[in-house]
Amino acid sequence: MQTTSIVQRWVRGSLLMTVLALVLAEGLFLYFSYHTLYGGVQSAMENRFSTIEGRLQATGTAGDAAVTAESRARTLRRTVEQFDEKDKFEFMLLDASGVILANSSGIRSTDLTGGGDFALALLQGRGNDIYTTTQGERVMAETVLVPYAAGNIAAMRLVTSLRLADEQWWSTVTLAVGLGLLVLLVSVWSGLFFVRSIVRPLGEVETTANRIAHGDLRARLPDTRYDDEIGRLCKTINQMAGDLAETERLKNEFISSVSHELRTPLTSIKGWVETIGNIDDPNNEYCRRGLAVIGTETDRLYTMVEELLDFSRLQNxxxxxxxxxxxxxxxxxxxxxxxxxxxxxxxxxxxxxxxxxxxxxxxxxxxxxxxxxxxxxxxxxxxxxxxxxxxxxxxxxxxxxxxxxxxxxxxxxxxxxxxxxxxxxxxxxxxxxxxxxxxxxxxxxxxxxxxxxxxxxxxxxxxxxxxxxxxxxxxxxxxx
CATH class of the missing domain: 3.30.565.10 (Histidine kinase-like ATPase, C-terminal domain)
Structure with a gap:
């Protein structure tokens, strides 16, 4: 099994989810910001067209159709000549072929004839397009077909520069990306700080546990100021090491004590066996006393061995x-x-x-x-x-x-x-x-x-x- 660290798991898990959530939030924010900004420009154009269409509807409400169409044509040309927002928009009148008949600046610039807004208007009655002029300027064009007969005038067109909107957009993008990077950096820093606060004590726990496993029962973990899961784990391991050391001490004392208890009757038995071996008369007082001692000490040994065997069986x-x-x-x-x-x-x-x-x-x-x-x-x-x-x-x-x-x-x-x-x-x-x-x-x-x-x-x-x-x-x- 491949070894992985907590940091790697955090990067693949928590940090990756944070990055994905941040990217999704940034994408949604920029999407709605873009449509709000450029949609606002388009809404401003549509409002101008609505005002002009209202004037056309009020023109030539009486008389024959020819007079009405002519009146509307004059109204549109007069609107172009008197257009008061020339600093913001270029207002144009187009014929059925898309040729500019009149514009608010009075200059027939071919630089503003690009874009696909007129073609869309022919299909849908209204068309909008963003394109770059030959001079490298981004503009938005909105074309609307004239809803009433107005001589040879077939459509109205508004063109505006997107320089200010683009500047605001890129400022928004820069701000959003900057904030996103800041949030990501803070998340990484705080995450690494938190993971490090876990990894470092766990590393100490691993090192100390290995020392204990290899027989160093004096190894201890330093006291931690946090009473959390890691702090309690450290205390438990220290307590375990202390209990193991105490058990080891008791075991050594037990072995020493049992060895002494076994040695005493064995010494007595050995001494009396040697004494009896030098006595030829079985009825000798020393012989009988020796045999009695040997019997007593043998029973004592048997009892101790049985206790040890019972204890071993119970443990197993x-x-x-x-x-x-x-x-x-x-x-x-x-x-x-x-x-x-x-x-x-x-x-x-x-x-x-x-x-x-x-x-x-x-x-x-x-x-x-x-x-x-x-x-x-x-x-x-x-x-x-x-x-x-x-x-x-x-x-x-x-x-x-x-x-x-x-x-x-x-x-x-x-x-x-x-x-x-x-x-x-x-x-x-x-x-x-x-x-x-x-x-x-x-x-x-x-x-x-x-x-x-x-x-x-x-x-x-x-x-x-x-x-x-x-x-x-x-x-x-x-x-x-």
């Missing part, structure tokens, strides 16, 4: 195998599953099972994972002797499962970020740090949401809110 999108479930039963099973570990850590679990079922549309394995992750976090962040509270409540449209601990709590600055990918707060303990991110992904896919409240030194409450199941909602949340 997985199919949920949803069905109608009892939220109470799922929460109770999760509590029983984690209760043994809670006791080992010296903690207590407070949980009262509601008597009635809470129907929800969910994937049983994923819902179990949600409860286990939340309870696991509560165990990790609680101090020995503390209590973990698990409560289930309902409204007309939602069910809420809340887990509250009495642990160290979450810093206010971290509270809004704990559900983000790769984020680990300031008070985070060992682990991959993606448990809440996985929980949020699953609950959101099931049509619910996760609420977290916390106070430093007092504990944290994680609430999972799911919609009440009603028939017909089976396919609302099939995929993440």
């Amino acid at each position: 999108g997985i199919k949920l195998n949803c069905q109608v479930l009892d939220l109470v039963a799922e929460a109770t099973d999760a509590a029983l599953f984690v209760e043994a570990r809670i006791r080992r850590e010296g903690l207590h679990l407070e949980y009262s099972e509601p008597p009635e079922p809470y129907p929800v549309w969910a994937d049983p394995a994923r819902l179990r994972q949600v409860f286990v992750n939340i309870l696991d976090n509560a165990v990790k962040y609680s101090s020995p002797g503390g209590t973990i509270f698990m409560t289930l409540t309902r409204t007309a449209d939602t069910f809420t499962a809340a887990v509250r601990d009495q642990g160290r709590g979450i810093a206010p600055d971290d509270l809004e970020k704990v559900k983000q990918k790769f984020f680990k707060g300031k008070n985070a303990v060992r682990g991959s740090g993606i448990g809440l991110a996985v929980v949020d992904e699953i609950v959101t896919a099931l049509g619910g949401w996760v609420e977290i409240t916390s106070a430093l030194g007092q504990g944290t409450t994680v609430s999972v809110v799911l919609p009440v199941y009603r028939p017909g909602q089976e396919h609302l949340h099939e995929k993440i």
Whole structure:
């Protein structure tokens, strides 16, 4: 596809339409100006003829036809002799052959015998023509056949110079063309100024976006003083770059944290394997202790790897195998599953099972994972002797499962970020740090949401809110 610029599109589109509209307006203006100017000259001639024809009509209203024709001829000759507008017009009397019988100047000039007005008059009764004399002067001639018999006089003719009219016409043309060029120049200047105000920031946007695409997440667009579409685009790109930089930072911290978490059990396993390798007696106390540590650390590694795999699957999108479930039963099973570990850590679990079922549309394995992750976090962040509270409540449209601990709590600055990918707060303990991110992904896919409240030194409450199941909602949340 051929590459085009905004300037080229503006020239081919807006500017071309402006030029065409300007040319059309100029053409119409000059057309009407021409006909108004030269039509005015022709109208002046026609008015003179109307006056003369009125005199002819009043002449010889009585007597025979010969006397009337003769009277009209004398009236026409007298009109030529007494014509008082000789400075403007040349008044002529013509015979049937177009020969000049008399004229107002008294000079039989052959220079004024050109033009096709007489021939048109013979055909139409009236003829008008503009022509150039042998002396190079443009004139307008109007010929009218005499409507009544007037001896050998067949037609009347008026000739006038168009010098003043031509000068006025060319002044009008010059003014119109000048104004048209001025309008075009202003349009081009304003258009280029406007297009440039768009093209320049877009060029900066393109350059900055390319830098970001090639990994320079510190690239930023300069602040713009305009709060328009381009200004908002620049702010959005800067925000995007900031979010990408923050995500990159969190990802690097996440990789570093997970690497550290993986290294610790691997180091312990390697050390005990070497120790056990030097012991010949399987019943040795160090051998049994080493095997126990290896088993514990292996379980820890397995749990972290499973969390990472789950997080990866959720990011890539997985199919949920949803069905109608009892939220109470799922929460109770999760509590029983984690209760043994809670006791080992010296903690207590407070949980009262509601008597009635809470129907929800969910994937049983994923819902179990949600409860286990939340309870696991509560165990990790609680101090020995503390209590973990698990409560289930309902409204007309939602069910809420809340887990509250009495642990160290979450810093206010971290509270809004704990559900983000790769984020680990300031008070985070060992682990991959993606448990809440996985929980949020699953609950959101099931049509619910996760609420977290916390106070430093007092504990944290994680609430999972799911919609009440009603028939017909089976396919609302099939995929993440």
